[in-house]
Amino acid sequence: MPKIKVAVAGIGNCASMLAQGIEFYRNAEETVGLMRPELGGYKISDIEIVAAFDVNRDKVGKDLSEAIFEPNTINTVRIVDVPRTGVEVMKAPVLDGIGEYLGTKVRVSDKKDVDVVSILKESGAEILINYLPVGSFKASRFYADAALQAGCGFINCIPEFIASDASWVKKFETAGLPIIGDDNKGQLGASILSRVLANLFRERGGKVERMYQLNFGGNTDFLNLLEHSRLKFKRISKTETVQSQLPKRLEDENIHIGPSDYVPWLKSRKIANMRIEGKTFGDIPIYIDLKLDVEDKSVATGVLVDAIRCEKIALDRGTGGVLESASAYFMKFPIKQYPDWQARQMLEEFIEGKRER
Numbered sequence: 001m002p003k004i005k006v007a008v009a010g011i012g013n014c015a016s017m018l019a020q021g022i023e024f025y026r027n028a029e030e031t032v033g034l035m036r037p038e039l040g041g042y043k044i045s046d047i048e049i050v051a052a053f054d055v056n057r058d059k060v061g062k063d064l065s066e067a068i069f070e071p072n073t074i075n076t077v078r079i080v081d082v083p084r085t086g087v088e089v090m091k092a093p094v095l096d097g098i099g100e101y102l103g104t105k106v107r108v109s110d111k112k113d114v115d116v117v118s119i120l121k122e123s124g125a126e127i128l129i130n131y132l133p134v135g136s137f138k139a140s141r142f143y144a145d146a147a148l149q150a151g152c153g154f155i156n157c158i159p160e161f162i163a164s165d166a167s168w169v170k171k172f173e174t175a176g177l178p179i180i181g182d183d184n185k186g187q188l189g190a191s192i193l194s195r196v197l198a199n200l201f202r203e204r205g206g207k208v209e210r211m212y213q214l215n216f217g218g219n220t221d222f223l224n225l226l227e228h229s230r231l232k233f234k235r236i237s238k239t240e241t242v243q244s245q246l247p248k249r250l251e252d253e254n255i256h257i258g259p260s261d262y263v264p265w266l267k268s269r270k271i272a273n274m275r276i277e278g279k280t281f282g283d284i285p286i287y288i289d290l291k292l293d294v295e296d297k298s299v300a301t302g303v304l305v306d307a308i309r310c311e312k313i314a315l316d317r318g319t320g321g322v323l324e325s326a327s328a329y330f331m332k333f334p335i336k337q338y339p340d341w342q343a344r345q346m347l348e349e350f351i352e353g354k355r356e357r
Contacts, residue, residue, distance in 0.1 A: 004042060004312045005124050007051035007152070009143045010097075010131035011059050011089055013076040013219050013268050014157065014184075015052070016068035017297040018129075018304060022047050024080045033302055035187065039309040040316075040351055047308055049085065051123040053092040053116060053143075057109035060091045073105050073220050076268035076297045090114045095139040097132050101262075102224045116143070120150035127153045127311050129304070130181075134158055134221060135230025144168060148175050153311045156181030157304065159237040163322050164335045173321035178314035180307050180323050183237040183332040187302030190215055190272035190292055191241050191332050194257065195340060197288065198245040201278055206286065208246055210277040213238070213257040217296060218266030225259045234258060237333040244337035270296040303330050313351065324357045325350040 008015045026045040031037040034044070052064050059067035064087040068074060091111040098106055120128065128147040132139050140160040147154040148171055154162075156179070162168045163181025172179040185191050194213055201208045216222070225231050235258040242257060243249050263271075272292040280286045310326040325346035327334035338346065349355035 002046070003048040004046050004126065004308060005048055005050045006127045006129055006308060007053070007120055007123060007125035008049060008129045008131055009053045009092065010133065011052050011054040011056075011064070011067050012131060012133075013074055013221070013297040014131045014300055014304075016074050016076050017301040019049060019064060019068050019082050020078070020080050021301050021305060022049070023082050033298075035302065035306055039306055040313040042309045042312060044305050047305065049087060051119050051125050052087055052089045053119075054089050055092060055094045055097060055106070055108050057107045057111075059089045060109040060111055062089055063087065064089060075219055077295055090119055092116055093139070093142065095136070095142055097136045097139040099133065099135055099224050099227045099230050101226045102133055102220055105220060105223065116146045117149045120146060120152055125150070125152055126315055127155060127308060129308070130154070130156045130158055130160075132158060133224045133230075134234050135224065135227065136160065148172065148177065151175070151177065153178040153315055154181075155179070155304070155307055155311060157184040157300070159183040159233040159333065161233060161333065163327055163331070164333050169322045169335065176318060176320035178311050178319055178321065178323050180311055180326050181331055182334070183234075184300050184303055185241065185330055185332045186294075186296070186299035189294060189296070189299045190270065190274070191238055192340070193272075193290070193292060194242045194274060195245050197274075197276060198242055199339060201276075202245065202247050205281070207279045208250065208276055209279065210250070210254040211242070211257075211275060212255070213242075213272055213274045214260040215258065215270055215272045216261050216263050216266065217259070217268070217270040218262065218264045219268045219296065221296075222259055222262040226262055231259065240337070241332040245339065268295060268297050270294055306330065310347070310350065314357075317353075319356060321357065323350070325355060
């Protein structure tokens, strides 16, 4: 099979795990951790990162294989050594990509900004992945526009509402390019667990009355979210992915979901504490307390590798616009929410060619 050529904006923990994962599964005999070892004829080893963009002077100018282990801002686990790639991390415009707290960790490169569109074209990139820091409103739209100009599909992994925005969807439809988004829903993370529990109540006659999900972590994503102005869309995304699974929306005062604090020694682990209070048969109370401890970027990448291959299928078929099935299954804030069982069924139909998007 031909390579799936991708470009990545934002060389942090997620990009590190993606690059490591491609190498890890290249010759792996076991396929533990994969939802689909093969998807549409493509394996994970068919994914190739051909361009990378960042603003950090400790990453810019370095080979991707070195930049993904830069210790000041990358602390995800190291699962494999990545050989030299020949892909240099390029200096992109900062825009609003660096917030107040993240700025204490990142020294911005003084190199001249590259022409992102030209680099995408020259590299042969087919798909551009947005892995910028949360709250990058202007920068995310800059890269979405660059993808359109360069003729690339776009995968928006952060809570900036682009693939769920009708005006952006129209642009990608007109260009005949696929887009998946918004905000990566982890393979086995806090959001999918909350959704499953919400659905369990609905399917078995229970009633959710109150719930919270409090998340703690030690990566720069959590550091960045200490700046509450950058937290707005993240909280909306994480809350709506659960609210959408309830038969009746909870009042705002009865649901609280989102990042809560930055604990440096946790590194890239996420601790999620969840509590659901509700009623069962006979109007009798039920209480659920649950704690999740997970390597955050591992479960994020377990979803991304499937999203990349779905986008490649769309490119092969000449399908443009939002990939509704992939967005519903892989993302927290798709253009339309579906129960996970239905989104999975839709996705299988898309992969088999029975559904256009």
